[in-house]
Amino acid sequence: MKVLRGARLIDGTGAAPVTGATIVIDGERIASVAVRNEGDFPHDAEIVDCTGKTILPGLIDCHDHMANHRYDLAHRWGIDEPESTRHLRTAAVLRQTLEAGYTMIRDAAGLDAGFKRAIDEGLIAGPRLVLSISIISPIGGIGDAVAPSGASPFGDCCCVPRDPLLPSGVVETLGDVRPVVRRMVRAGADVIKCATTGGASSRPGHGPKDGAFNLDEMQALVEEAHALDRRVMCHALGGRGLDIAIAAEVDSIEHGCYLDEDPRQLERMAERNIFFVPTLLVYEYHRKSPLPHVRERAHALHEHHILAVQRALAAGVKVVAGTDAGGHGHPANAGELDCLVRAGMTPMQAVQAATLWAAECCGRAHEVGTVEKGKFADLIVVAGDPLADIATLREAKNIALVLKGGEVAADRMTHR
Template identity: 50%
Template structure:
């Protein structure tokens, strides 16, 4: 049994702080959360003094690419280093990500399910993972991994990462089953071009047919999996909402069609804006990537504000894995810059994020019955959200009741 005596607690159930609060933990689970004055601490409990910190729930990133380390084609094809070396790089990134306060990550493509299983088996330290394994799209879409010369990757025969290209509803159903067979917890498909897509594939281009989208959603839902949909705007975005996907990733031009937000409310579809990645694309991307990412910033902010106004559920997802690892909290800073309050941004990365990934019974808040994922922060992130960047002020990380990072001596 552990008793965490908090100075200030942001438990993710409301937008405000609680003062002088004590959280009791038995093994993995939170068994009570009460004002310290009302809390009877069992004599055999290990008392952890967190009075110098603001305690918040473990953070969740709903859209990361842990196995991406750049956008150049050789790296994407996995031919710049031996697989073993690459796997160690991924393991190191997972450890780093956990230490910065991210206790759960939903990977949106490129990460084999074996990493999830290795973490669950405690072979390596890392966040709890949900993986999509690959990204599904028809020929010509994002899953194609074409080189600028037009060559397709000649190297992909790793059974842990099936090729994502499929055409027509029947093949889409097969592809969904194939991804699940390779260990996918969630199905990811791409309905439109993106900021970093090659020339000619624009963010409002619909790169899939309506019956293909319907087949993906139906097959995934029948097999109990949620569907995350890469869509920036245009008819591909609206058709995906009509088909009942579970979350829209990027959603940059959502605000352009008033039906979009209504459909999201109607079908309880989450919105994962990805501001951090566009910042990188606009600064360091290809010439056309830079142009697109700079152009879409205003629309992205407009979509966020319109979604907030309509009450659409918004979650934090960086998508920045290809540029930088270990700074998932940058997205929280971006959300605040775009118009959220710091407490709203933290909810987007905790309570609402847990609901988006279907783990709201276990994660996202510090309350009775949830897994004990909590962070001790040496500054108050409600006053300055940027203190969470790179986990700089995250002094202690607890995942499932276990202290997995403890730097308290550095901050006191």
């Protein structure tokens, strides 16, 4: 048994912090949470003095691309380095992300089920993973990787080189939708990732308001995913494609940059408990892109995006943290919390966006996302107070201790 004593506790539920908490961990789960140093534990328990520090649930990023390391085509198509080097790079990123305090990551495409298995078997260290495998989109959609010339020599996942052992996410006709969803699940998808619009970094001609998928195709996709108990995360920035995603009742809107434009969209999201994962951080990177069309799109959507976050909060939509990391560097996940606070969230809301709300968005709130009895002992001990300065979480040196399932994943506690 492990006992963490003396810390300020932010439990992830949104409740005000309490001081002098005692958290008892039995094996991989939290056995009890008590305030004022009470708590019930055996004499031989390992005591960790956390006085002066803050305990939070392990952080969750709902939109990452752990197997993506650069945005340029040479990397996306896998011609800049051997595959083995790329996989080892991904393994290093998984470990660094966990050590930075992120105990669960929802991968929005690119990471295959082998990494999850390697973590489960103890071959490598990494967060709990919620995998989508590949992006499902129609011909010409963001999952149909083509060069600006129209060529697709190494198709067909937009963020990592094609793996011939994995199913294609490109849908040709309405009849293909359900089999593609089933194949993705067969390959290990825990969540279905799809796209109904282009994005900032997609090819010229397929931008943030250019649609992909019709309503009947999206309804088939959502119905099939739900029949297989998979939630649907949908890349949708604006325009008709954003409307179609919400009408088809996906479970989360990824990016959602133009959600400020039609109040009925946010109303419907609030009604149907559709989460909003704005991924503000990646657009900071895109605003500096060497590609003029990417820069232009990222600048054009910026003010809309901030307004979208503010209006979503006002409408009662849960706004959740996701970085869309990959090309802009790992592990920068906590940078998103900074962006969310700058966009108008309180630091407490930003913490919820990366803990309980994020766990709900991933369909895992029954096991992670808060520091509560019975849940997995995924938690972090932070030197400093993230409610006073959310940027505290950005620096790995402030993340004094990381526990995943009760096991120490990183230990930077200076005195025990």
